[in-house]
Amino acid sequence: MHLPIFQKKGVEVVKLDVSNVLAEEIGDNGLIFDEVERTAKRALSLVSEKKFEELDFLNLPKQDLKTLKKISEKARQFEYFIILGIGGSALGPKVILESLSPFHNLIKKPKVFICDNVDPTTLKHLIEFIDLKKTLINVISKSGSTIETLVSFLIFWRMIKERRLPVENHFVFTTDPEKGNLRRIAKEFNIPTLEIPKNVVGRYSVLSPVGLLLAETIGIKSEALLEGAKVTIKQALKENIRENPMAVLASCLYLMDILKKRKIVVFIPYSDRLKTLSEWFSQLWSESLGKDGKGTTPYPSIGTIDQHSQLQMWIEGPEDKIVVFLSVDMHGFQEEIPKEFHNIEGLSFLGGHTLEELINTEQLATEMALWMNKKPNMKIMIPKIDPFTIGQIFQFLQTTTIMAGMLYGVNPFNQPGVELGKRLTYGAMGKRGFESEGEEVKNYLKKKKTLI
Numbered sequence: 001m002h003l004p005i006f007q008k009k010g011v012e013v014v015k016l017d018v019s020n021v022l023a024e025e026i027g028d029n030g031l032i033f034d035e036v037e038r039t040a041k042r043a044l045s046l047v048s049e050k051k052f053e054e055l056d057f058l059n060l061p062k063q064d065l066k067t068l069k070k071i072s073e074k075a076r077q078f079e080y081f082i083i084l085g086i087g088g089s090a091l092g093p094k095v096i097l098e099s100l101s102p103f104h105n106l107i108k109k110p111k112v113f114i115c116d117n118v119d120p121t122t123l124k125h126l127i128e129f130i131d132l133k134k135t136l137i138n139v140i141s142k143s144g145s146t147i148e149t150l151v152s153f154l155i156f157w158r159m160i161k162e163r164r165l166p167v168e169n170h171f172v173f174t175t176d177p178e179k180g181n182l183r184r185i186a187k188e189f190n191i192p193t194l195e196i197p198k199n200v201v202g203r204y205s206v207l208s209p210v211g212l213l214l215a216e217t218i219g220i221k222s223e224a225l226l227e228g229a230k231v232t233i234k235q236a237l238k239e240n241i242r243e244n245p246m247a248v249l250a251s252c253l254y255l256m257d258i259l260k261k262r263k264i265v266v267f268i269p270y271s272d273r274l275k276t277l278s279e280w281f282s283q284l285w286s287e288s289l290g291k292d293g294k295g296t297t298p299y300p301s302i303g304t305i306d307q308h309s310q311l312q313m314w315i316e317g318p319e320d321k322i323v324v325f326l327s328v329d330m331h332g333f334q335e336e337i338p339k340e341f342h343n344i345e346g347l348s349f350l351g352g353h354t355l356e357e358l359i360n361t362e363q364l365a366t367e368m369a370l371w372m373n374k375k376p377n378m379k380i381m382i383p384k385i386d387p388f389t390i391g392q393i394f395q396f397l398q399t400t401t402i403m404a405g406m407l408y409g410v411n412p413f414n415q416p417g418v419e420l421g422k423r424l425t426y427g428a429m430g431k432r433g434f435e436s437e438g439e440e441v442k443n444y445l446k447k448k449k450t451l452i
Contacts, residue, residue, distance in 0.1 A: 011231060014392045015381040016245035020367065021252050021322070026374040029319070031255050039407065040241045040251035046406035054413035056199035057398065060207045061230040063197075065222050068209050071172055071192055072216030079134035081110040081217055082126075084152045085210075087287075089140035089174075090116030091280040092206030092394075093214040096225075099273045099390055101218045110136070112218065118148045123155065132156075132163055138172045140210055142196045144180025147425055167191065174209050201413045203284050206394050220387050228391025236399045246396055249378065250403035253322065256376060257296050262322040265296050266314065269326035270303035270363040273385055277326075278302060281397050288401045288412040295408060296322075304362045311366060315373050323370060323377040326393075327363050330384045331356045 427437025
């Protein structure tokens, strides 16, 4: 049997190689392809049956970009561009920045800072570095109630006002089109706003103004990102499973859990530019699937670094992992390794090869090492890193996650487990309506602790 690599002719698209999760390659640790195919068809059928409003993120390639482009023109006039957000509101923009404009702050303007935590030291150093007169601050929160984002916003708001700078010139809000704290403030103070569509959930919002304002501000065409997403959506709707890699990937990851008890998904891109993508995927996968005791744990990694820190565990540790590689065919830089030290065998054999050849060979060698030890692994392949491909991979992983959610029988768009922590924080900080949670925190702090 020909082991399948899912691809499309003519257009450079994301491909998937599932050879090394099949039983004919890795024996009892592997899956039967007929079962993979049947489950993939079921995933596709379930997605078409479940009429979740939140599937509106699939319509983002059709969005009107006029207002976004107008605001991005303004943003490019500033020296500094700060994003205040957390979760999908920060990780998505980080992927765009690091994958499409690496070392951006060393060579381009505006310098971009993404604040996604409330570590007081980080904020202190940022405030000391920037000139607020030359700074535009993009506050991103769909609900307008994200406590970490609001706290950072309040600090910057106070500083802008203390310097008697017009707030409408230094803030842009990306939020719900109709309601929430940020929408209310925007109306009162005439703050420019961009809308996160009503039914688009935060972790699926990267291709909305959440990510696209940053993209345009640093010179990346939104159209290219959205065109990549559009191509992937067309693939995702294909009923011929051998032309639908997302359905097959979801099927394999689901079956590896259900049939083989592989509870950890190692996601390992082979490019520094995609390191944050593994973190973005981890949030997407965890928050979408971890419900009712179901789901698998994502394990963000990066090649080649984690060959030297984690590969030992993957090969000789517990039989609980499935490794998903993300390889890049062309890295766009062909630095040749010099031919030096001819008399030292440990160095001379490297001469004449390229760095691109080396990183791709190391990915291949790791893949083979796992295969030779009968450890299941798959490979997502992208031709290069550019806006079109990044748009594809965003949509590819989002759609795969939705299909996996359908197979698990969970709602991939909510996050009930996150809400309790939020309520307890509100109570501890004195928010009206959360008095009982505040008492819970006080009682917890009175509990006797076992300190070592």
